[in-house]
Amino acid sequence: xxxxxxxxxxxxxxxxxMLVVSAAxxxxxxxxxxSPASILAIGADDKxxxxxxxxxxxxxxxxxxxxxxxxxxxxxxxxxAALVAEExxxxxxxxEVVQAPANAKVYENIGFGAQGTGGSSAIAHSWDQLRKVGAxxxxxxxxxxxxxxxxxxxxxxxxxxxxxxxSGKSATFGDLVADAAKVKPPENPPLKDPRTYTLIxxxxxxxxxxxxxxxxxxxYTQDVHLPKMLTAMVAHAPRFGGKxxxxxxxxxxxxxxxxxxxxxxxxxxxxxxxxxxxxxxxDALKIDWNEDKAEKRGxxxxxxxxxxxxxxxxxxxxDLKWQSFDTRGEASPPAGARIVEAAxxxxxxxxxxxxxxxxxxxxxxxxxxxxxxxxxxSIDQLxxxxxxxxxxxxxxxxxxxxxxxxxxxANFKSDYAAECVHIAKHVGGGRPVxxxxxxxxxxxxxxxxxxxCHTVRxxxxxxxxxxxxxxxxxxxxxxxxxxxGTKGLDETAVEGAKGSPYLKATANVDGQAMxxxxxxxxxxxxxxxxxxxxxxMEHTIDQLARAAGRDPVDYRRALYAKAGAxxxxxxxxLAIEKAGPKAADGWTRGVAVHESFGSVVAQVxxxxxxxxxxxxxxxVTAIDCGVAISPDQIAAQMEGGTCFGLSAALYxxxxxKDGVVEQKNFDTYRVLRMNEAPAVETYILPxxxxxxxxxxxxxxxxxxxxxxxxxxxxxxPTLSLPFVKA
Amino acid sequence: MNTTLDINGKPIAVTAAPDTxxxxxxxxxxxxxxxxxxxxxxxxxxxxxxxxxxxxxxxQTPIGSLAGVKITTIEGLGGAHPLQAAWVRLDVPQCGYCQxxxxxxxxxxxxxxxxxxxxxxDAAMSRNLCRCGAYQxxxxxxxxxxxxAPAQA
Numbered sequence: 085x086x087x088x089x090x091x092x093x094x095x096x097x098x099x100x101x102m103l104v105v106s107a108a109x110x111x112x113x114x115x116x117x118x119s120p121a122s123i124l125a126i127g128a129d130d131k132x133x134x135x136x137x138x139x140x141x142x143x144x145x146x147x148x149x150x151x152x153x154x155x156x157x158x159x160x161x162x163x164x165a166a167l168v169a170e171e172x173x174x175x176x177x178x179x180e181v182v183q184a185p186a187n188a189k190v191y192e193n194i195g196f197g198a199q200g201t202g203g204s205s206a207i208a209h210s211w212d213q214l215r216k217v218g219a220x221x222x223x224x225x226x227x228x229x230x231x232x233x234x235x236x237x238x239x240x241x242x243x244x245x246x247x248x249x250x251s252g253k254s255a256t257f258g259d260l261v262a263d264a265a266k267v268k269p270p271e272n273p274p275l276k277d278p279r280t281y282t283l284i285x286x287x288x289x290x291x292x293x294x295x296x297x298x299x300x301x302x303x304y305t306q307d308v309h310l311p312k313m314l315t316a317m318v319a320h321a322p323r324f325g326g327k328x329x330x331x332x333x334x335x336x337x338x339x340x341x342x343x344x345x346x347x348x349x350x351x352x353x354x355x356x357x358x359x360x361x362x363x364x365x366x367d368a369l370k371i372d373w374n375e376d377k378a379e380k381r382g383x384x385x386x387x388x389x390x391x392x393x394x395x396x397x398x399x400x401x402x403d404l405k406w407q408s409f410d411t412r413g414e415a416s417p418p419a420g421a422r423i424v425e426a427a428x429x430x431x432x433x434x435x436x437x438x439x440x441x442x443x444x445x446x447x448x449x450x451x452x453x454x455x456x457x458x459x460x461x462s463i464d465q466l467x468x469x470x471x472x473x474x475x476x477x478x479x480x481x482x483x484x485x486x487x488x489x490x491x492x493x494a495n496f497k498s499d500y501a502a503e504c505v506h507i508a509k510h511v512g513g514g515r516p517v518x519x520x521x522x523x524x525x526x527x528x529x530x531x532x533x534x535x536x537c538h539t540v541r542x543x544x545x546x547x548x549x550x551x552x553x554x555x556x557x558x559x560x561x562x563x564x565x566x567x568x569g570t571k572g573l574d575e576t577a578v579e580g581a582k583g584s585p586y587l588k589a590t591a592n593v594d595g596q597a598m599x600x601x602x603x604x605x606x607x608x609x610x611x612x613x614x615x616x617x618x619x620x621m622e623h624t625i626d627q628l629a630r631a632a633g634r635d636p637v638d639y640r641r642a643l644y645a646k647a648g649a650x651x652x653x654x655x656x657x658l659a660i661e662k663a664g665p666k667a668a669d670g671w672t673r674g675v676a677v678h679e680s681f682g683s684v685v686a687q688v689x690x691x692x693x694x695x696x697x698x699x700x701x702x703x704v705t706a707i708d709c710g711v712a713i714s715p716d717q718i719a720a721q722m723e724g725g726t727c728f729g730l731s732a733a734l735y736x737x738x739x740x741k742d743g744v745v746e747q748k749n750f751d752t753y754r755v756l757r758m759n760e761a762p763a764v765e766t767y768i769l770p771x772x773x774x775x776x777x778x779x780x781x782x783x784x785x786x787x788x789x790x791x792x793x794x795x796x797x798x799x800x801p802t803l804s805l806p807f808v809k810a
Numbered sequence: 811m812n813t814t815l816d817i818n819g820k821p822i823a824v825t826a827a828p829d830t831x832x833x834x835x836x837x838x839x840x841x842x843x844x845x846x847x848x849x850x851x852x853x854x855x856x857x858x859x860x861x862x863x864x865x866x867x868x869x870q871t872p873i874g875s876l877a878g879v880k881i882t883t884i885e886g887l888g889g890a891h892p893l894q895a896a897w898v899r900l901d902v903p904q905c906g907y908c909q910x911x912x913x914x915x916x917x918x919x920x921x922x923x924x925x926x927x928x929x930x931x932d933a934a935m936s937r938n939l940c941r942c943g944a945y946q947x948x949x950x951x952x953x954x955x956x957x958x959a960p961a962q963a
Contacts, residue, residue: 438941523848758949
């Protein structure tokens with residue numbers, strides 16, 4: 085999600101969205117001079133305590149940090165709290181974290197222009213804001229103590245929630261909170277010298293939710309039970325774009341516990357007293373689908389078309405055009421140059437978060453409220469507002485822990501949430517409705533990582549380094565038609581190829597992308613464009629090094645020197661050093677390096693073949709992510725990100741036959757299991773730079789590292805993922 | 811029709827039909843939501859509970875088959891189980907959704923095999939999916955709880 089970080093701006097709201105927002109704001113004139121976040125926040129509660137919207141301090145001195153970002157595994161709650169706690173000198177052990185409500189203005193992601201989580205940006209975009217919150221509040225406590233004790237503020241120290249003076253006087257935050265609340269917060273409080281940090285960068289920034297997530301008490305959408313709540317399931321069309329022509333609900337209505345059956349825009353909803361009744365009711369539905377306008381192509385056909393476009397065998401039709409990236413210099417290498425060519429393809433991928441998508445909505449009866457794992461609350465408010473006809477800011481959202489997302493919950497159509505709103509609106513009266521998607525619903529609902537093809541043709545010079553790099557990318561646009569969509573190239577299709585140090589080190593580049601429309605919905609998927617571009621760039625480099633007769637690590641170093649890519653060089657060197665001189669007996673090493681979300685990750689993976697399939701053992705990881713807030717959480721994200729990338733590389737593939745998704749559950753959509761998990765070691769490059777992303781950059785590097793090990797082992801490149809297609 | 815189940819040491823009468831999976835009785839009727847729905851076809855392990863000490867998938871276990879069977883859920887593990895302490899010590903959970911099932915599978919393993927080898931852990935835990943990829947820490951936490959030395963890298 086690099087692009088939305090840069091470009092989610094009000095001007096990108098669609099005409100319909102602007103109409104709704106402006107109508108809801110009682111006249112378009114109100115919009116003049118307002119930021120989009122301000123507009124989206126009209127109708128929102130914005131009363132906060134004396135320490136502002138991000139911080140509460142109770143009379144007992146307990147400090148609570150309010151997280152504007154959802155916690156769905158990435159560790160943001162702890163990381164964000166640490167920024168406040170460090171500058172405040174709060175007691176980390178008793179500190180608590182709660183989830184912010186929806187408020188586009190107050191809880192705006194700086195860089196999105198609205199409230200939302202994505203692009204591995206939570207820490208990076210809160211770095212200044214939350215340190216200031218902590219520092220300003222610390223000043224308020226120091227001033228309150230100075231006044232109470234009649235001593236100079238400069239003689240007062242704060243540590244672990246205790247304010248003290250050299251004379252021996254001391255008071256807790258609790259003792260001082262009433263006085264501190266009366267102090268005017270300074271606008272530009274002094275921030276600590278990083279060398280004096282007691283929390284950031286140490287081992288104490290641990291998860292606050294580990295206990296609740298180990299004893300079953302952590303609350304997810306799936307766990308919401310409210311008085312009079314109904315549970316809903318929806319029958320969806322077998323093919324994308326299918327509509328209901330008619331249906332027979334008589335058998336469904338006869339299922340005990342089924343309360344109602346009705347049509348909604350996305351299918352037929354069954355509402356029942358509990359999940360099992362809803363499921364049985366849905367199974368009993370008879371629906372006549374109108375699939376005249378549905379996507380009926382199979383993934384093999386789509387792949388063949390994309391491959392034809394990428395290779396030039398098929399001429400583009402209609403509006404389809406090549407769009408340039410990084411293009412400069414001559415298009416063609418001189419006759420007789422040494423040429424390396426490769427054509428790659430990547431399948432659709434499901435996110436397959438452990439908690440299937442779900443939502444609770446209460447519509448009508450004086451308020452409109454959603455309770456669920458909302459990743460982009462401002463968009464979910466906007467989509468809800470359009471359905472119910474209310475101010476976006478007036479839509480309450482209680483964001484819960486989500487059982488994973490990996491991009492799936494950051495949906496510009498709020499697909500499953502909007503579906504729940506439609507159902508709850510029909511039920512009416514504010515009666516709570518929980519929409520439950522089964523695993524099959526979740527896996528067949530689309531919003532996949534796009535199917536993508538690349539072709540690469542590289543000419544090598546006398547020194548073996550590239551002189552001409554021709555690159556074609558064909559895949560669906562993720563952002564087209566969304567609020568972040570632009571008329572220009574969808575950056576998420578090429579990020580990671582575009583801007584690559586290898587292209588910077590090449591004098592002549594001809595980069596072009598073509599983004600055909602297909603009826604299969606696509607979406608970001610952990611590390612987005614890098615899921616395929618990192619593979620193409622890193623695996624191509626090993627093929628080039630091989631053609632040049634050079635060691636792939638030294639070959640990279642030569643290119644990084646040419647490109648001025650010092651961070652790439654540093655993480656590569658760190659990973660190589662920590663990996664030690666050679667692989668364990670029977671294992672072969674592969675190396676890959678990739679920059680995404682502002683961070684650079686290098687991996688050395690040890691691979692062997694077991695029954696013809698790659699098995700990954702030790703993976704040495706080095707990351708430069710700027711200042712490391714929590715080294716342990718960074719390591720957790722490298723471990724998890726590597727598993728997520730490896731799972732897809734080994735097995736991940738959604739296929740369609742005649743437009744129908746063939747994988748419906750984990751029996752056919754194979755994912756990585758415990759016995760296949762690598763042992764990831766994480767080393768963090770010391771840095772004084774601002775923090776950059778951590779949640780996603782660990783994902784895209786493992787697949788090319790494994791492919792490079794296989795190349796070293798067998799001499800054959802891997803041109804199509806997943807590795808295991810059986 | 812009422813069925814009486816033995817859950818976490820207590821007899822509990824439930825009204826769900828006998829063909830209803832235990833998972834949905836726990837979650838929707840008894841509001842014991844620590845046991846999670848992940849796949850419904852015994853492929854992911856999120857719904858793992860113990861039946862007479864064995865790890866089973868509650869999504870595929872109709873309550874009609876559980877007469878006289880002692881059922882233990884994550885709520886019945888007590889909160890201070892050595893595995894739960896190890897899970898917190900090593901910050902195992904990420905999104906956390908699979909962890910009740912992971913811990914129940916691990917608890918059944920340790921009850922049977924107090925000092926498990928890596929192969930024992932693989933065999934017992936490979937039916938529990940974790941999409942966040944916390945596998946490495948799950949393995950380390952099981953060994954930590956069992957007092958087994960971590961494997962050499």
